[in-house]
Every structure is written in structure tokens, then in C-alpha cells.
Amino acid sequence: MTPYQLANNTPLTLSPNFILPEEKRPNLSEVLPSDSIPIIDLNDHDIDYGQGPSPLVSKISQACEEYGFFQIINHGVPRELCQKALAVVTEFFQLPPEERAQYLTKDHSKQVKVFNYYQKYEGIGKVTMWSETFSHPWHPTEDFTHLLPTNPPQYREVFTEYAREIGALMDRLLSLMSQGLGLEKDCLKRKIGERPAIYTQANYYPPCPDPELTMGLPAHNDISALVVLLQMEGVSGLQVVIDGKWVPVEPVPDAFVVNIADQMQVLSNGRYKSVLHRAVTNNRLARLSLPMFYAPNNDTVIGPIEDLIDEVHPPMYRNYSYKEYMDEFYRQEGARRRVKEAFELQH
Numbered sequence: 001m002t003p004y005q006l007a008n009n010t011p012l013t014l015s016p017n018f019i020l021p022e023e024k025r026p027n028l029s030e031v032l033p034s035d036s037i038p039i040i041d042l043n044d045h046d047i048d049y050g051q052g053p054s055p056l057v058s059k060i061s062q063a064c065e066e067y068g069f070f071q072i073i074n075h076g077v078p079r080e081l082c083q084k085a086l087a088v089v090t091e092f093f094q095l096p097p098e099e100r101a102q103y104l105t106k107d108h109s110k111q112v113k114v115f116n117y118y119q120k121y122e123g124i125g126k127v128t129m130w131s132e133t134f135s136h137p138w139h140p141t142e143d144f145t146h147l148l149p150t151n152p153p154q155y156r157e158v159f160t161e162y163a164r165e166i167g168a169l170m171d172r173l174l175s176l177m178s179q180g181l182g183l184e185k186d187c188l189k190r191k192i193g194e195r196p197a198i199y200t201q202a203n204y205y206p207p208c209p210d211p212e213l214t215m216g217l218p219a220h221n222d223i224s225a226l227v228v229l230l231q232m233e234g235v236s237g238l239q240v241v242i243d244g245k246w247v248p249v250e251p252v253p254d255a256f257v258v259n260i261a262d263q264m265q266v267l268s269n270g271r272y273k274s275v276l277h278r279a280v281t282n283n284r285l286a287r288l289s290l291p292m293f294y295a296p297n298n299d300t301v302i303g304p305i306e307d308l309i310d311e312v313h314p315p316m317y318r319n320y321s322y323k324e325y326m327d328e329f330y331r332q333e334g335a336r337r338r339v340k341e342a343f344e345l346q347h
Helices: 003-008 054-065 079-093 097-103 153-179 187-192 262-267 322-331
Strands: 040-041 069-073 112-113 118-121 123-129 134-136 197-205 217-218 225-232 238-242 245-248 256-260 277-279 287-295
Touching: 040 054, 054 069, 054 153, 079 134, 079 153, 079 197, 079 225, 079 287, 097 112, 097 134, 153 187, 153 225, 153 287, 187 262, 262 322
Parallel strands: 040 069
Antiparallel strands: 069 256, 112 134, 118 123, 134 197, 197 287, 217 277, 225 256, 225 287, 238 245, 238 277
């Protein structure tokens, strides 16, 4: 049974398979104010004065180094298109359960899938998260529509246009992040490699009868290189760790959330931070988030970029293929994963 089906029946209490052990519950009263996550205006003129990085590059690199999360406004993706993307994904989650069930699977090698996240705990077993996830590939230029659902009817058309815009935005972000590291503009994109693995994992969080007892998504680091996330306005849920405390990333109108993932931390030799984050629930409103992931393909070798290594900054990680990283990721299934840490070098 999914939380979505439960929510339709408006239960008064959570069933046991959603209830976390006491010490793993979110403790929502301890969350700090949200004004510390940077909001960066991409319209800030990206001018090269010939005297170090431009103001925009400096802001981006500082956010990547200090927070690993930031929001961007004036990013160039039309507001109407963002609203359409959220609308068609919401419609997908509102399809009858038996129609969504054709995509339901525990086989993560499938490209198109609906699944529930869970955690394993000693003495309890699996605890299902209060969310449902729909994952599929996307591409900015190649045709991927045959993989997408035909219902809602406009899903394919909207997502094709949305993917094109997000692809251009990611290229720009990767260029700015490369410059922030003192590298050539195309360096990070080249290092992440040709034929990147790019996919979305739309997350739907129904209203929850008791948000203190469960979680929408457990605390985790993202496994890809870069994530661009569209949040539904007016509903909070995303939280990140800053200085050991949970801080909400409140939805900002017409903004994207950008976050650094594990491969970017490794490529930058630890300068850019992949930070712990989670999704909490609420008892009043459904919430939808639409993250777009950009990752290497399995054959790409990831490791600290050579230009970022010197006597003062020795390599923090060994080189590995992305398949090797993913094998380690699945080996840690059900636990609080610490995947990139398995590739750290000891000095």
C-alpha cells in the first residue's frame, strides 16, 4: 500500500510500516530559520573584468563551497513552462492507482519506474517513506518521448520542452562552476563525460496524518553530479544540513534549487560540497518536487581534476568508474549511505 492510497482514505493514524524508530524521527521543532540558503540572480552580469572571476562566478562558487545548495532566479526558463511541468507530473500522480501500478517496480535497472523509498532498521526491518517517486530519463536534444507515459496526454510534449530548457540551464551552471574552480568553462562537462546519465525522479508527498513519526525522504546525499530542482510553491519540505542543524529550503517564486552531488564533490577535490538533505511531510497539503539529475555514465572515470591537485591540496579521493560507485551505492542499500567516503584516500 502506498502513502498516496492511504492519503485518499484520510487515515487518522499511520500504519506501522511508515513509522520510524524514535531516534530517527524528524523532530520538526528543532529546524532553524531558512534565510541562510543563498538566492542568486543569474541576471547578474557575468562580465570578465580580466581581474579574477566575475561577481556571478564568485557567488556561485562561494555557494558551492559553503552550502552545496542555492536557489537561482532569473534563470531564463519560462514560468509558464515550469508550471506546466509541475501540473502534468501532479496529474500523473493523481491517476488511478491501477494505472500508475504498471510502472511500479523494485527493479532499479528499469528506465521508467514508480517506487517507494525505504530505510532498514535493526529489529524493525523496512520502514517505507511517506512518498511516491516516478523516475524516467530526459534529454535536452535527443528524442526520449517514447519512454514517457501517454497519460496525461500532454506529458510527452511538456517534458520535451522542459528538458530542452533544463539542459541549456545545466550547461550554463556547469560553465559557471568550472570557472569558479579556476578551470576552463567546459571542464566539468567534459569530466562528467559524454552520454551522461540524465534522469528525473519526481517525488510526490501526500498530506501525512502525523509528520513527526515518518519522513518523506530520509537524510541522504545525491549520487549524481548536479541537480536542478523545481519545488511546488507554497509548500515547504526540503531541508539541508548547515553547521549540523536542519535548515528548510523554502520555495521561492520562479526559482530553481541547485545542489551539488557526490561526483561534483569528488571532481572538485572536496571544494564543492555534496551535503546531507531530507524531505519532511506536513498534515495539510500535498507537495511535489521535480529534481532533474545529471550524472556520468557507467564507464566514465571520476576522480579529482588534476589541475586542482598540488602539494597543498593532495587528492582526497581515488579514481573510480561510475559503475564502481553505483555498485557501492547498491551495496549500502537500506542504510544511511556513505558512498563517496568509500573512495576517500588516507593521508
